[in-house]
Amino acid sequence: xxxxxxxxxxxxxxxxxxxxxxxxxxxxxxxxxxxxxxxxxxxxxxxxxxxxxxxxxxxxxxxxxxxxxxxxxxxxxxxxxxxxxxxxxxxxxxxxxxxxxxxxxxxxxxxxxxxxxxxxxxxxxxxxxxxxxxxxxxxxxxxxxxxxxxxxxxxxxxxxxxxxxxxxxxxxxxxxxxxxxxxxxxxxxxxxxxxxxxxxxxxxxxxxxxxxxxxxxxxxxxxxxxxxxxxxxxxxxxxxxxxxxxxxxxxxxxxx
Numbered sequence: 001x002x003x004x005x006x007x008x009x010x011x012x013x014x015x016x017x018x019x020x021x022x023x024x025x026x027x028x029x030x031x032x033x034x035x036x037x038x039x040x041x042x043x044x045x046x047x048x049x050x051x052x053x054x055x056x057x058x059x060x061x062x063x064x065x066x067x068x069x070x071x072x073x074x075x076x077x078x079x080x081x082x083x084x085x086x087x088x089x090x091x092x093x094x095x096x097x098x099x100x101x102x103x104x105x106x107x108x109x110x111x112x113x114x115x116x117x118x119x120x121x122x123x124x125x126x127x128x129x130x131x132x133x134x135x136x137x138x139x140x141x142x143x144x145x146x147x148x149x150x151x152x153x154x155x156x157x158x159x160x161x162x163x164x165x166x167x168x169x170x171x172x173x174x175x176x177x178x179x180x181x182x183x184x185x186x187x188x189x190x191x192x193x194x195x196x197x198x199x200x201x202x203x204x205x206x207x208x209x210x211x212x213x214x215x216x217x218x219x220x221x222x223x224x225x226x227x228x229x230x231x232x233x234x235x236x237x238x239x240x241x242x243x244x245x246x247x248x249x250x251x252x253x254x255x256x
Contacts, residue, residue, distance in 0.1 A: 086135035
């Protein structure tokens with residue numbers, strides 16, 4: 001579907017000047033530069049979601065909406081931070097945690113202009129608000145209104161409860177396996193790996209990595225524990241997910 005080159009000429013909107021500079025002018029290739037931009041924008045989505053008091057699943061949905069959208073369009077054609085704001089707005093509707101556009105705009109404004117006052121309700125504000133809403137419609141059309149996703153969260157919760165029964169309770173209480181697993185899962189949404197792998201495979205891989213990180217051993221049986229929990233997952237699936245996550249951590253180091 002064709003659309004305008006930009007929903008709004010946002011270089012005229014003083015909202016995120018620093019962010020736009022950090023995603024331009026790199027000497028690396030287009031693909032690597034785009035990946036770094038998406039990483040930064042998803043970090044923006046997550047931090048904005050926290051400041052708005054969004055639950056983890058709506059934030060995850062916002063990230064998936066963002067990745068799905070740019071899976072279908074070219075990055076230079078649309079302002080990524082505007083798309084991100086619209087994804088947060090849309091995710092709130094999808095996951096029944098509605099967010100006001102004014103709150104999203106003001107939190108975004110403070111994100112890029114620390115310590116600044118809220119935006120005045122002037123023409124610039126209303127133009128930006130209209131652009132967020134128009135971009136929401138564009139996202140819906142690009143995704144053919146398929147905006148409900150299955151996340152790894154429910155699988156990870158089930159796997160954690162199952163594994164906890166197999167581990168000595170003292171060993172479990174001494175190691176933050178659950179907390180680490182959830183943190184690793186959250187980090188997955190910084191990149192397109194969250195739409196590249198099956199949700200149950202991501203959940204298994206995050207638990208596998210957390211257990212290995214703390215040296216927690218599980219009883220050995222005829223099958224590996226991860227095969228018992230998820231029959232269609234293989235070691236190669238787990239390795240692929242973990243490899244993608246480690247690449248994201250490498251990206252994180254480069255974006256500092």
